[in-house]
Amino acid sequence: MDYNQIIAILDRYWEGETSLEEEALLRRFFSEPHPDMPEPLQEAVPLFGYFQEEIANEAALPDMPEIPVVATSSARVVRLSPFRHWMKYAAVLLMAIGMGxxxxxxxxxxxxxxxxxIQQQKLEAETRMAYLETKKALELLAKNLNKGTTQMQKLSYFNDATGIITGTN
Amino acid sequence: MSLDLFLNQVVPVRQKLFRFAYRLLGNEEDAQDITQDALMKVWSQQEKMPELQNMEAWCMRITRNLALDKIKSRKYRLADELDRAGEVPAAQHNPHAMAEKNDVMGKVRQMIHELPEKYRTLIQLRDMDGYSYQEIADILELDMNDVKVNLHRARKAVREKLQNIQVYGL
Incomplete structure (x- = not known):
């Protein structure tokens, strides 16, 4: 293998200018032992060794479990006769009658x-009216009675005065 | 239609999605959970499927976003060297040479893990998975020129660190 060519590719690799094919070539080159490897290439050996080791470690990782895919078949359309479930309709009808x-x-x-x-309100209004009428009548009676009382008081003064006069004589 | 697309274009890449999630999270169980979540999310957005140019890149992008969300939400502890101790192969022909190689590999691995997430993902997508610049741009939601520029910077950073390892053993 032409080491000069590999050195040139590696220089471009460090500059980030290599293609995927060239990088694969470098990985292949460093995966094999090269006893007389030139010094410019030796600095990259640990890095490519690391890549190789990590790839091997990752290949040894357990597989992700399979994803179970449930096969879904399209459902068969079954036409039902409208009179096939008469009990349903009867139940609905019965419920409608019951609700009505x-x-x-x-x-x-x-x-x-x-x-x-309404009757209660009417009765209450009549009762209230009767109460008011009765109250009015009683007030009138009380007023007239008070008039009589005044006159009777005057008569009482007169009698007392007459008694005093007759008593002294 | 969507089911056919899902079965023919999404289901076959589930192992790639799992590997990608594993790289970001460093944990098999979490990577499996994230992959399942990603597949569910892809299925829930099935109406977008017919319009997509690159279904695989879209799935990878969803997986990456979910994994990064998980890392952010839980201050995720990435698998460290102790977790990886069991991965060292038991059979070693030359113990000294193997120990030296493992030492260098450990340093390179640490160096790659210390890179910013964007640089690390760019290098892994290009150098390990062999994605094109356009595919990487689709996965990382970047402009293609940004992909090239960032890949160049990432490789430059890696080269400097490799030179430090080689010269100073750092």
Missing amino acids: YAMKQYQQREVKASLAE
Whole structure:
């Protein structure tokens, strides 16, 4: 092998100007023993030895486990007769009837409750009105009674005065 | 349609995704979890699949982002040399030569791990996986010129460190 050619390639390798083929050539060259290797090439021996050793170490790594791929077949389309599952439709119908009935019952209860509420309010209003009327009448009575009381007090003063006069004489 | 694309273009690269996640995380179990998560994420975004130019690069990008999120979220402790002690082959023909080689390899490995994540990933994607500049640009969401510039800088940094190892044994 022409060492000068390898030296030239190695110089270009250090400069980062080599092609993949040239780098493969260098790896091949350094993988073989060369007892009379020129000095300029010797500095690269440990580096290429390292590459070789690392590649061998990595080749000894365990394989990644296989990825299980589940074969998926397209599903067969089965046409179903609309009357095949009559119980489904019956159940749906029964549920619809049940829900309708429950709704109707609920509405009726709501109407009854609102009527009862209106009647209650009416009764409360009438009671309040009666209370106010009674209160008014009693106030009138009290007022007239107070008038009589004043007159009776005057009469009482007169009687007392008459008693005092007759008592002294 | 999406299932066909997933089976034909995503499932076959799951081992690459696993290796990529392993490089970033340094732990097999976490790498497997991240790969599974990445596959789930790819599947959940299946509507994007028909529009993508490079499905593999897209999957790699998702894997990288998930792995980096995991590293950030848990202040991830990358596997150190002690964790790797078990990886040293038991059968050694010449113990002295093998010890010397392992010593140099350990230094190179440490040097690569000490590189910024972007440089390290660039070198691994190019020199170990053999991706083209365009594919690396797609994976790392970079411009192709940025890939070339950063790869050059990464190799330059590696070369300097290799020279230090060779000359000073550092």
